[in-house]
Amino acid sequence: MKRKFFTNLSLLLLLNLLIKPFWIFGIDRTVQNVVGAEEYGLYFSLFNFSLLLNMLLDLGITNYNNRNIAQHNQLLSKSLSNIVGLKLLLAILYAVVTIVAGFFIGYDWRQFQILLFLILNQFIASFILYLRSNLSGLHYFKTDSFISVLDRALMILICSVLLWGGITNTDFRIEWFVYAQTVAYVLTMLITLVIVYNKAELLSLNFDRRYFLATLKKSYPYALLALLMVFYYRVDSVMLERLLPDGKVQAGIYAQGFRVLDAAAMFAFLFAVLLLPIFSRMIKQKESVNQLTLFSFLLLIVPVLGVTFASYFYRVELIDLLYHQHVEISSSIFGVLILCFIGISFGYIFGTLLTANGNLRELNMLAAGGVAINIILNLILIPKYFALGSAIASLITQSIVAITQVIIAKRIFKFNINIKRIAILSLFVAGVFAIAKLSIHVDLFWMYKFVGIIVLSLILAFVFRLINLKVLYNLFKNGE
Numbered sequence: 378m379k380r381k382f383f384t385n386l387s388l389l390l391l392l393n394l395l396i397k398p399f400w401i402f403g404i405d406r407t408v409q410n411v412v413g414a415e416e417y418g419l420y421f422s423l424f425n426f427s428l429l430l431n432m433l434l435d436l437g438i439t440n441y442n443n444r445n446i447a448q449h450n451q452l453l454s455k456s457l458s459n460i461v462g463l464k465l466l467l468a469i470l471y472a473v474v475t476i477v478a479g480f481f482i483g484y485d486w487r488q489f490q491i492l493l494f495l496i497l498n499q500f501i502a503s504f505i506l507y508l509r510s511n512l513s514g515l516h517y518f519k520t521d522s523f524i525s526v527l528d529r530a531l532m533i534l535i536c537s538v539l540l541w542g543g544i545t546n547t548d549f550r551i552e553w554f555v556y557a558q559t560v561a562y563v564l565t566m567l568i569t570l571v572i573v574y575n576k577a578e579l580l581s582l583n584f585d586r587r588y589f590l591a592t593l594k595k596s597y598p599y600a601l602l603a604l605l606m607v608f609y610y611r612v613d614s615v616m617l618e619r620l621l622p623d624g625k626v627q628a629g630i631y632a633q634g635f636r637v638l639d640a641a642a643m644f645a646f647l648f649a650v651l652l653l654p655i656f657s658r659m660i661k662q663k664e665s666v667n668q669l670t671l672f673s674f675l676l677l678i679v680p681v682l683g684v685t686f687a688s689y690f691y692r693v694e695l696i697d698l699l700y701h702q703h704v705e706i707s708s709s710i711f712g713v714l715i716l717c718f719i720g721i722s723f724g725y726i727f728g729t730l731l732t733a734n735g736n737l738r739e740l741n742m743l744a745a746g747g748v749a750i751n752i753i754l755n756l757i758l759i760p761k762y763f764a765l766g767s768a769i770a771s772l773i774t775q776s777i778v779a780i781t782q783v784i785i786a787k788r789i790f791k792f793n794i795n796i797k798r799i800a801i802l803s804l805f806v807a808g809v810f811a812i813a814k815l816s817i818h819v820d821l822f823w824m825y826k827f828v829g830i831i832v833l834s835l836i837l838a839f840v841f842r843l844i845n846l847k848v849l850y851n852l853f854k855n856g857e
Contacts, residue, residue: 386647386648386651386676388518388519388522389518389522389525389647389650389651390644390647392522392523392525392526393525393526393643393644393647394644395526396526396529396530396533397526397529397640397643397644398640399533400529400532400533401636401639401640402640402699403533404532404533404536404537404540405636406636406699406700407540408536408540408549408551408554409629409632409633409636409700410700410701410702411540411548411549412549412550412551412554413629413702414626414629414630414632414633414702414703415625415626415629416551416629417551417629417632418614418618418624418625418626418627418628418629418630418631418632419488419491419551419618419625419628419629420491420551420554420555421614421628421629421631421632422614422615422617422618422624422625422628423484423488423491423492423495424495425611425612425613425614425615426475426478426479426482426492426615427475427492427495427496427498427499428499428607428611429604429607429608429611429612429615430471430474430475430478431471431499431503431603431604431607432600432601432603432604432607433467433470433471433474433475434464434467434468434471434499434500434503435464435467435503435506435507435600435603436467436593436596436597436599436600437596437597437598437599437600437601437602437603438460438463438464438507438592438593438596438599438600439503439506439507439510439599441592441595441596441599460507460592462589463588463589463592463593464503464504464507466589468500471496471499471500472496472500475492475496476489476492476493476496479492482619490552491551491552491555494552494555494556494559495555497559498555498558498559498562501559501562501563501566502528502562504566505524505528505562505565505566505569508566508569508570508572508573509521509524509525509569511573511576512524512572512573512576513650513651513653513654517576518651520572521650524565524568524569524572525647525650527564527565527568527569528561528562528564528565529561531560531561531564531565532557532558532561535557535560535561536554536557539553539557598737598738598741599732599737601737601741601744602732602737602740602741602744605741605744605745605747605748606744606747608748608751608752609744609747609748609750609751609752609774609778610771612748612751612752612755613631613635613751613755613767613768613770613771614628614631614632614635614767616752616755616756616759616767617631617759617763617764617767620756620759620760621759621760621763627763627764628764629703630703630706630707630710630764631710631764631767631768633696633699633700633703633707633710633711634696634707634708634710634711634713634714634764634768635710635714637688637695637696637699637711637714637715638711638714638715638717638718641681641684641688641715641718642718642721645677645681645718645721645722645725646725648673648676648677648725648726648729649725649726649728649729652669652673652725652726652729652730652733653729653732653733655669656669656729656730656733656734657733660733660734666730666790667790667792670726670727670730670786670790670792673726674726674727675838675843675844676844677722677725677726678719678722678723678802679805679834679835679838679843679844680831680834680835681718681719681722682719682805682806682809682834683809683830683831683833683834683835684718684831685715685716685718685719686809686810686812686813686830686834687813687826687827687828687830687831688711688715688718688827689712689715689716689813690813690814690816690817690830691823691826691827692708692709692711692712692715693705693708694823694824694827695708695711695827696708696711706764706765709765710764710765710767710768711768713765713768713769713771713772714768714771714772716772717771717772717775717776719779720772720775720776720778720779720780721775721779723779723780723782723783724775724778724779724782727779727782727783727785727786728740728782730786730790731782731785731786731789734789734790736785736789739785739789740782740785743778743781743782743785744778746777746778747774747777747778750770750773750774750777751770751771751774754766754769754770754773754774755767755770758770801841801842801843802843804841805837805838805841805843808837808841809830809833809834809837812830812833812834812837813830816829816830
């Protein structure tokens with residue numbers, strides 16, 4: 378299983394490294410700069426608002442289905458025939474509830490026009506994720522890897538034409554950005570549907586009420602978890618936009634710092650994408666997950682610490698490179714937000730393990746606590762510190778959730794506490810921090826020093842034997 382995880386992770390990371398950095402820093406960043414903080418802040422707050430009720434689109438079906446298909450491959454055709462119909466009904470429910478919620482919040486006509494397309498985009502994106510859960514559940518990881526970057530590749534093509542193709546005589550509008558996402562999602566959905574259809578037997582669209590209720594009964598804990606996690610991860614910009622007189626501008630400033638964190642978190646999320654079906658099958662077959670948990674954790678945390686400390690110490694330079702407005706305050710916000718990357722990465726390992734094991738009650742209680750902490754902190758900190766207050770609230774929330782997930786996982790899986798390994802990891806963290814801090818005094822261009830911190834952190838990991846090159850070589854070559 379470690380070989381399957383490592384080889385497929387390598388492919389997934391390679392594809393995402395080829396596509397997503399250009400999307401995030403080439404397209405999304407350019408759109409932010411072209412339309413300005415206020416316009417992008419409008420879009421960013423509406424996008425996050427559409428995500429808050431995204432749970433209604435899925436009700437935990439995707440994560441439940443991923444785990445279920447990984448453990449029972451023979452159920453693919455029956456599951457697909459019934460769940461497609463259920464997803465269509467949930468789309469109607471999601472659209473109605475989101476529109477009504479937007480009406481009570483007080484969105485104007487232009488905001489509603491953008492929100493309607495964002496609702497459509499959320500449905501299509503959710504449907505793509507459901508289709509992909511069947512592929513990953515069957516362990517077709519290579520196919521799923523290519524599909525995972527297809528929508529972004531199409532958006533890069535479309536947005537590049539709109540931004541630099543010279544086909545229009547008017548300035549780029551934020552609405553075009555939303556429309557480009559719609560076209561890319563539709564094309565990706567159609568391609569993925571054809572691939573999944575070919576993996577299944579004869580299919581028919583069923584609206585079986587009993588099947589729907591039975592599925593929802595099993596999946597609702599996953600739905601609740603998804604809802605709570607989205608709330609404490611995405612509610613900040615919505616609260617900024619609603620609580621402050623210049624809320625759209627503050628949300629736009631927050632978005633500049635958040636975008637880099639979100640980009641980094643995408644790569645950490647790839648670990649969870651592969652680990653959920655692998656952990657699920659191992660637990661089903663009563664195999665020990667201890668070695669894979671430690672292996673995946675070390676493989677993730679080593680680059681995460683390098684990127685986090687490099688980003689923190691060169692936050693001003695990084696934000697100044699990416700954006701044209703509000704650089705000083707955005708860099709301060711980013712400096713706080715990037716520290717969340719460590720806690721988020723812990724969650725993608727230990728939270729995924731607990732999900733695969735079915736410990737939804739513990740995870741939901743923890744996530745509910747995270748939501749309460751985040752909202753209370755935002756209400757206290759936003760009026761005083763504006764967007765920076767939201768960043769501080771996020772860091773506190775993510776840290777508490779991450780530490781608690783590790784404690785729960787240790788209790789359930791009875792992980793041994795290896796004092797020597799903890800001491801070595803602590804020395805590694807201190808070493809990477811020292812390298813990053815001392816690099817400030819080196820007379821080199823900051824980008825060279827940024828990359829150097831990451832490279833030296835990897836070398837330090839080999840020195841401390843947190844990552845063993847011989848083990849990786851044997852794993853890749855022989856599966857040993």
